[in-house]
Amino acid sequence: MANGRRICVRCWLILAVVALVTLALTNVWNPWPGLLAWVNQSGTLSEPAPLWQQRVGALPRSVTIAGGAVVIDRGDAVEGRAIGNGGVAWEKTGISWNAVAGDGNEAVVLTGEMLTKGYQVLNPANGTVLRQSTDALGVWTYRNLLIDVRCFAAKDCVLSAWEPRGTAPLWSTDLPGIQVGLSADNPKSFGTKLLTTTKVNEDAAGPQPAPVLLGLPIDNKVYVVETGTGRVTRVADPGREERVTTAGGRVIRVLAQSADGTCYFTVSGHEAATGREVWKQTALNLRTAESAGCAQRDDPSGGRNVVLGVAPDRREVIADTYDGRLLWTGDPGDRVLAVDDRYVAVRSADNRLLRGYVLGESGVAWSRNADEDTQAAIARYAVVVIEKDPDRVVALAPSDGAVLAQLRSGADVLAVGPAGLVIGDGRDIGYVPYGSQLANGGNSDQTGGPQPPQSGCGGEKQPNCGVSGK
Secondary structure, eight states, rough: HHHHHHHHHHHHHHHHHHHHHHHHHTTTTHHHHHHHHHHHOOSSSSOOOSSSSEEOOOOSEEEEETTTTEEEOOSSSEEEEEEETTEEEEEEOOOSSSEEEOGGGOOOOEOTTTTTTTTTETTTOOEEEEEEESSSSEEEEEEEEEEEEEETTTEEEEEEEEOOTSSSSEEEEEOOOOOOOOOOBBBOOOBBBOOOOOOOOTTTTTOOOOOSSEEEETTTEEEEETTOOEEEEEOOOOOTTTEEEEETTEEEEEEEEOOOOOEEEEEEEEETOOOOOEEEEEOOOOOOOEEEEEESSOOBBBBBBBEEOOOOOOOOEEEETTOOOOOOOOOOOOOOOOEESSSEEEEOSSSSSEEEEEOOOOSSSEEOOOTTTTTTOOSOOOEEETTTTTTEEEOTTTTTEEEEEEEEEOOEEEEESSEEEEEETTTTTEEEOOOOOOOOOOOOBBBBOOOOOOOOOOOOOOOOOOBBBO
């Protein structure tokens, strides 16, 4: 009898499925859309909840805030969503790459196809085409500039600069070839690299300002181009023990010599036009070499005008690349988690505090509790702090540590804008405006610090400043 009841249950299930299929095929009642919507529905990305939360068509490859739009790279398509409600304003399919340039209302979106020359410049608000190139091989995108390259032969290329919404080049200059990889947006160039974390998108802050000098790899040399004029000011030919890069309006040479089972470093800054040595720091390790063999394969970490290094006493330091001054020196065991041209976020040696400093200003600007799992990233408008156990996403004002947003969330931070964050988990993304706070508060031991002068200090052609420290 028990076996018979089991068979009848199977029969009823089969009959129910057949009935549902019949109803759907005859358009009497179709339960599948509702069922699929129920299966696909997601929980909220954070507490408090985002202003809006949407599920995109594919896992986002990158997300950028461009003026009043959120630009989403889906791999084979790019779309723009209204920052106010998350609604899709436009979509462009058949795209292999895209990048954002410009800032605010002057922002643009560049799109193109892999292994195909040319690109389009789109309005991020509505996706309309503002300008089109049919022959460019690659393009570098910045907050204030576009620089593209087109080649007529293997040793005959032209580099051109454009305003993001410009219709005519600002300048053009000849180059004897160029190395452009498979991706046509932001090909390899020399400079500094940002410190990154696993939970904050590397490009969360959007495009960076154009560097004063652009270092391009051509024929195993470094061609140094002034981005303001297009003039090729230096062709550097690095030796076997040397790495050449550009930062802060200087050509930076890092000499790494192997002896006594270790590497001995000398870092120097040079005028691009004359090659004259402006400053030198001996025994400053910029972590460009991986081992005692001293082969240098990495650019130094830092911002446009500063580099992060290790002093002979193993303390981390931040140096101004324009004149070689040490803008900040840490205590033994302190660890820099994030740095840009103005600010630095540091985890203390005992892993109990996260401190913020204004480069060139004395004293601690702000501090808050931390542990060994705390991550941080500086993304122009905010210092983003990622906390574990429990999961928290906190956005702080870089200058004084004021809390801009505090969320109970395990989501990634995809983009940081002037008024809020885009967070995401899988295909779900949401916009969180500043002012969003947990009802029960968060880190209660945050302490603010002095407000820095608006003019700032350090960086290329800036006035001398003091040295930050404890």
